Amino acid sequence: MAVKAHIAEGGGIIRGAEARIPEKIVARLSMYRRILRDDPEGMPDTVFSHRLAALTGGTAAQVRRDLMILGVTGSTSRGYDVRDLLQKIGQALDEPGGQNACLVGVGNLGRAILSYFETRHPRLTIRAAFDIDPAVTGRVIHGCRCRSVDTLEQVVRDEGITVGVITVPGDQAQGVADRLVQAGVTGLLNFAPRPVRAPHSVYVEDMDITASMEKVAYFARRR
Amino acid sequence: MAVKAHIAEGGGIIRGAEARIPEKIVARLSMYRRILRDDPEGMPDTVFSHRLAALTGGTAAQVRRDLMILGVTGSTSRGYDVRDLLQKIGQALDEPGGQNACLVGVGNLGRAILSYFETRHPRLTIRAAFDIDPAVTGRVIHGCRCRSVDTLEQVVRDEGITVGVITVPGDQAQGVADRLVQAGVTGLLNFAPRPVRAPHSVYVEDMDITASMEKVAYFARRR
DNA sequence: ACATGTGAAGTTATTCACAGCC
DNA sequence: GGCTGTGAATAACTTCACATGT
Numbered sequence: 001m002a003v004k005a006h007i008a009e010g011g012g013i014i015r016g017a018e019a020r021i022p023e024k025i026v027a028r029l030s031m032y033r034r035i036l037r038d039d040p041e042g043m044p045d046t047v048f049s050h051r052l053a054a055l056t057g058g059t060a061a062q063v064r065r066d067l068m069i070l071g072v073t074g075s076t077s078r079g080y081d082v083r084d085l086l087q088k089i090g091q092a093l094d095e096p097g098g099q100n101a102c103l104v105g106v107g108n109l110g111r112a113i114l115s116y117f118e119t120r121h122p123r124l125t126i127r128a129a130f131d132i133d134p135a136v137t138g139r140v141i142h143g144c145r146c147r148s149v150d151t152l153e154q155v156v157r158d159e160g161i162t163v164g165v166i167t168v169p170g171d172q173a174q175g176v177a178d179r180l181v182q183a184g185v186t187g188l189l190n191f192a193p194r195p196v197r198a199p200h201s202v203y204v205e206d207m208d209i210t211a212s213m214e215k216v217a218y219f220a221r222r223r
Numbered sequence: 224m225a226v227k228a229h230i231a232e233g234g235g236i237i238r239g240a241e242a243r244i245p246e247k248i249v250a251r252l253s254m255y256r257r258i259l260r261d262d263p264e265g266m267p268d269t270v271f272s273h274r275l276a277a278l279t280g281g282t283a284a285q286v287r288r289d290l291m292i293l294g295v296t297g298s299t300s301r302g303y304d305v306r307d308l309l310q311k312i313g314q315a316l317d318e319p320g321g322q323n324a325c326l327v328g329v330g331n332l333g334r335a336i337l338s339y340f341e342t343r344h345p346r347l348t349i350r351a352a353f354d355i356d357p358a359v360t361g362r363v364i365h366g367c368r369c370r371s372v373d374t375l376e377q378v379v380r381d382e383g384i385t386v387g388v389i390t391v392p393g394d395q396a397q398g399v400a401d402r403l404v405q406a407g408v409t410g411l412l413n414f415a416p417r418p419v420r421a422p423h424s425v426y427v428e429d430m431d432i433t434a435s436m437e438k439v440a441y442f443a444r445r446r
Numbered sequence: 447a448c449a450t451g452t453g454a455a456g457t458t459a460t461t462c463a464c465a466g467c468c
Numbered sequence: 469g470g471c472t473g474t475g476a477a478t479a480a481c482t483t484c485a486c487a488t489g490t
């Protein structure tokens with residue numbers, strides 16, 4: 001059960017938290033962490049793979065695989081030590097100095113996301129929100145100060161923001177994305193019903209709600 | 224370039240729109256359709272794979288693969304006929320008689336989704352929204368009538384609703400999911416920050432916004 | 447020249463299944 | 469008995485590369 005070494009593209013050897021973790025696994029690790037923290041019966045001391053699987057809708061084997069790449073190791077009689085697990089997940093996912101994000105478009109969707117992040121994530125904080133509507137700029141919504149989009153470049157640079165969340169109407173999404181990238185953001189989470197393009201150096205995740213809806217409708221019929 | 228037949232798990236032969244299409248491809252087909260309909264320069268007559276790829280952030284080869292399974296066939300000089308393409312996508316994704324959905328939780332997120340669907344999708348309609356707050360029940364929000372959750376089972380049955388969208392706080396998500404399933408829904412789209420469980424006969428998609436955010440933050444660092 | 451259609455290859459993700467341990 | 473750790477098998481998804489058609 002030694003810590004497994006992974007071979008990186010370059011040929012170099014990288015261990016544990018240093019290795020690049022596949023997308024889906026990153027998402028699940030984030031989920032495991034939240035599930036454990038939010039457990040209604042208080043955070044347990046230890047957890048079995050099949051319990052985590054049941055809580056997250058996966059399989060026990062998948063959970064074990066995911067945890068394997070972190071180098072966490074469980075006991076056959078007690079499962080995984082939750083404290084250790086959380087520490088290893090944090091080590092893998094979090095930037096030690098923390099990361100800053102901003103959100104553009106303080107409509108219903110933007111407000112919903114701001115409220116999700118109001119209970120401050122220690123290592124990932126939404127530092128600013130931007131809108132064009134003077135009715136919201138200047139206000140503090142869900143604990144986040146809203147400013148005019150005119151100040152976007154300035155604020156992104158000053159606050160060291162590396163992640164941008166786009167919750168504007170579809171026809172403005174690409175323009176906002178371009179400005180965010182120009183200002184130095186390297187990750188984009190786009191909720192507009194239209195994919196955005198960015199240079200290869202920027203990671204883009206499009207959350208297409210309409211497409212998800214149609215996907216669910218499609219598979220809802222095939223069961 | 225004959226229409227390819229697909230072999231189903233059972234061993235039977237299934238053609239074109241009858242075959243079960245993989246998840247990611249369903250999502251992209253939905254995206255292609257919306258992109259073509261919403262083209263700012265008006266809907267083109269024909270489109271090349273590389274143009275669709277640029278618009279959706281994929282590759283030309285991937286677009287061709289996706290379209291291949293629909294049995295659409297393009298011309299080497301003009302690309303794909305958009306009318307034909309849309310018709311084939313509809314045939315693959317849409318239930319001919321239409322499908323009905325409902326949404327539970329008319330907060331900021333729920334309202335955002337209702338407004339996305341206000342411009343009525345012909346084949347997938349949100350027929351009802353539910354909430355516990357008497358301030359919203361009885362009102363029409365973004366074209367959708369809001370009712371008390373007490374009437375959920377009744378309305379789901381009466382309106383023939385097969386898809387449920389969950390936009391309630393995390394601690395109520397599982398309870399809502401159970402009630403929807405009990406009432407006969409076979410597809411769930413869950414936005415609560417906690418995965419929901421359902422029987423195998425129900426298709427569940429969890430859209431974990433927090434996990435997506437952490438995923439973007441993670442990959443934003445590694446570029 | 448340039449685009450499609452598609453085997454073949456490559457990559458990533460999931461599941462199986464079982465040895466070893468408590 | 470039930471659980472972890474993991475090689476091996478399988479499945480899902482993407483890219484390559486090129487024959488073919490215009």
